[in-house]
Amino acid sequence: xxxxxxxxxxxxxxxxxxxxxxxxxxxxxxxxxxxxxxxxxxxxxxxxxxxxxxxxxxxxxxxxxxxxxxxxxxxxxxxxxxxxxxxxxxxxxxxxxxxxxxxxxxxxxxxxxxxxxxxxxxxxxxxxxxxxxxxxxxxxxxxxxxxxxx
Numbered sequence: 001x002x003x004x005x006x007x008x009x010x011x012x013x014x015x016x017x018x019x020x021x022x023x024x025x026x027x028x029x030x031x032x033x034x035x036x037x038x039x040x041x042x043x044x045x046x047x048x049x050x051x052x053x054x055x056x057x058x059x060x061x062x063x064x065x066x067x068x069x070x071x072x073x074x075x076x077x078x079x080x081x082x083x084x085x086x087x088x089x090x091x092x093x094x095x096x097x098x099x100x101x102x103x104x105x106x107x108x109x110x111x112x113x114x115x116x117x118x119x120x121x122x123x124x125x126x127x128x129x130x131x132x133x134x135x136x137x138x139x140x141x142x143x144x145x146x147x148x149x150x
Contacts, residue, residue: 076101083108089115 079101080094087108096111097104143149 080104084111087112 077094080097081091083097083104084091084094089108089111093111093115097107099107140149
């Protein structure tokens with residue numbers, strides 16, 4: 001009988017062990033839930049950090065795009081100055097070039113034509129005359145020469 005009791009106790013023990021294992025599993029699940037709740041703030045911190053990094057990345061990409069535009073503008077200005085300089089014109093005429101680089105050649109030719117033309121009439125010397133104390137002294141000298149001034 002002792003052997004018989006031992007056998008049923010052994011049979012009972014695996015059932016008891018399974019029941020204990022099953023009972024331990026639900027006990028572990030609630031323990032796992034608090035761990036998940038502690039992971040949620042970490043996930044939120046990670047999400048906030050990720051959002052901050054994405055914002056920083058967007059700002060950096062915008063800065064790069066701005067620098068690319070500046071570089072393009074500087075290259076265009078340099079190309080315009082080179083085209084004007086190659087034509088033998090002063091660099092101040094580069095501001096008149098506009099549009100695509102393929103149209104600059106015609107614009108440079110037009111500028112060359114405009115700068116090469118001489119005025120139809122000579123300039124009036126009165127336009128170039130300086131008004132001021134020097135001209136009054138000259139007038140007085142001329143009047144003295146004719147005996148009209150004191």
